[in-house]
Amino acid sequence: MELKHTIEIWREGQWFLARTAELDFIAQGRTLEEAKANLEEVVRIQIREMKEMGTLEEYLSECGFEVRGDQIVPLREVVGFEKATALIG
Numbered sequence: 001m002e003l004k005h006t007i008e009i010w011r012e013g014q015w016f017l018a019r020t021a022e023l024d025f026i027a028q029g030r031t032l033e034e035a036k037a038n039l040e041e042v043v044r045i046q047i048r049e050m051k052e053m054g055t056l057e058e059y060l061s062e063c064g065f066e067v068r069g070d071q072i073v074p075l076r077e078v079v080g081f082e083k084a085t086a087l088i089g
Contacts, residue, residue, distance in 0.1 A: 004072075008020075008021060020043065022078075
C-alpha cells in the first residue's frame with residue numbers, strides 16, 4: 001500500500017520530533033533523518049496492525065483518507081504552514 005502524508009518536524013533540545021498530523025503519529029530521533037525514518041516505521045507498523053485487526057478503513061476515514069485499490073488517498077490536502085505571532089493582552 002502507498003500512503004502520501006505530511007511530516008512536521010520540530011527540534012526539542014537534542015531530539016528531533018517527526019509527526020504526521022493527519023494520522024496523529026509521532027516519533028523521535030537524534031537526527032532529522034532518524035526521526036523521519038522512525039516515523040515511517042511507526043506508520044508502517046500501525047497501518048499493518050490496524051489492517052490485521054480490521055479497523056484500518058474506519059481509522060483512515062476518521063483521519064480524512066480512503067483506500068483506493070493499492071493506495072491510501074487523502075480527501076483533503078495540506079496546502080501550507082505558517083508561523084504567526086498573536087498579541088495577547
